[in-house]
Amino acid sequence: MTYKFQQLPQLVDKRGKLPSKGSYNKRANGVKSITTRVWHHSLTKLSAGGSNIVSFANFHVGTNGWPEIAYHLVIDPNTIINGKAAIYYCVDISKRSYHVGNSNTIGLGICVIGDYRTDKLSAAAIGSIIDLRNALIKDGIGKYDKSHNEMPGYSWKACCVYDYNKAFKDILETIVPPVSQNPSSPPDLYTIQEGDTFWSIAEKDGPAGITVNDLIAANPNVDPTKLKV
Ligand SMILES: [Zn+2]
Structure with a gap:
């Protein structure tokens, strides 16, 4: 055979x-x-x-x-x-x-x-x-x-x-490092949409998401009261 x-x-x-x-x-x-x-x-x-x-x-x-x-x-x-x-x-x-x-x-x-x-x-x-x-x-x-x-x-x-x-x-x-799949890490970048506030953004991911204070701390150059799209 x-x-x-x-x-x-x-x-x-x-x-x-x-x-x-x-x-x-x-x-x-x-x-x-x-x-x-x-x-x-x-x-x-x-x-x-x-x-x-x-x-x-x-x-x-x-x-x-x-x-x-x-x-x-x-x-x-x-x-x-x-x-x-x-x-x-x-x-x-x-x-x-x-x-x-x-x-x-x-x-x-x-x-x-x-x-x-x-x-x-x-x-x-x-x-x-x-x-x-x-x-x-x-x-x-x-x-x-x-x-x-x-x-x-x-x-x-x-x-x-x-x-x-x-x-x-x-x-x-x-030799190619595997892509990180850590689910607890927040996204690095978020694009502001019409009507967004820091509070509404923080709420998007529920209790597991980022807090308002962390969001403010991570964006020192952004005025939370004057968000632009
Ligand atoms: Zn041998």
Whole structure:
């Protein structure tokens, strides 16, 4: 079956095309075993030469002795497709890949290339993080999102470092301060209308509104007996 996430325009299928030494085993209950989308970073700087999926696969297979690359999906901010970071589909999601130890059976491994102790998430990276997560939710793959270091036994690990919750909401929005919604603060400006007095203005908002004395104090240059429209 083809999932929605596989149809994302910036997704490139790399299954079976990366350095490997055999194959991971299937999850006990297939894709239904997945409860958690686990977010990683590669801990390699975006500007470093080895920050790519072939190098990661070589390291995981050659040095760690694993069958394939650790992650099911890798987001590469250095490669832009359709204005967003490339998403590489590396290991079939039905397989129990090695990325979170005891939680491998329930975890889907998603890695964003970069070392986010010093690198910053780009808009192109955030775009693909959001697209991938939304598609996985529609596909019913996983119920929760966790960073690697929120998984049991990994609190010591500096992974994923970037604030994935802010990325889901688009971090660019969160730097705009929210509009103050304090209902008890009176309006700053009132336009005098025909027939208004300070007393009638003060009465408009009832007991919760401004008092006549406060209105006089706030308008020292206005003569209450000579209001003009
Ligand atoms: Zn990790």
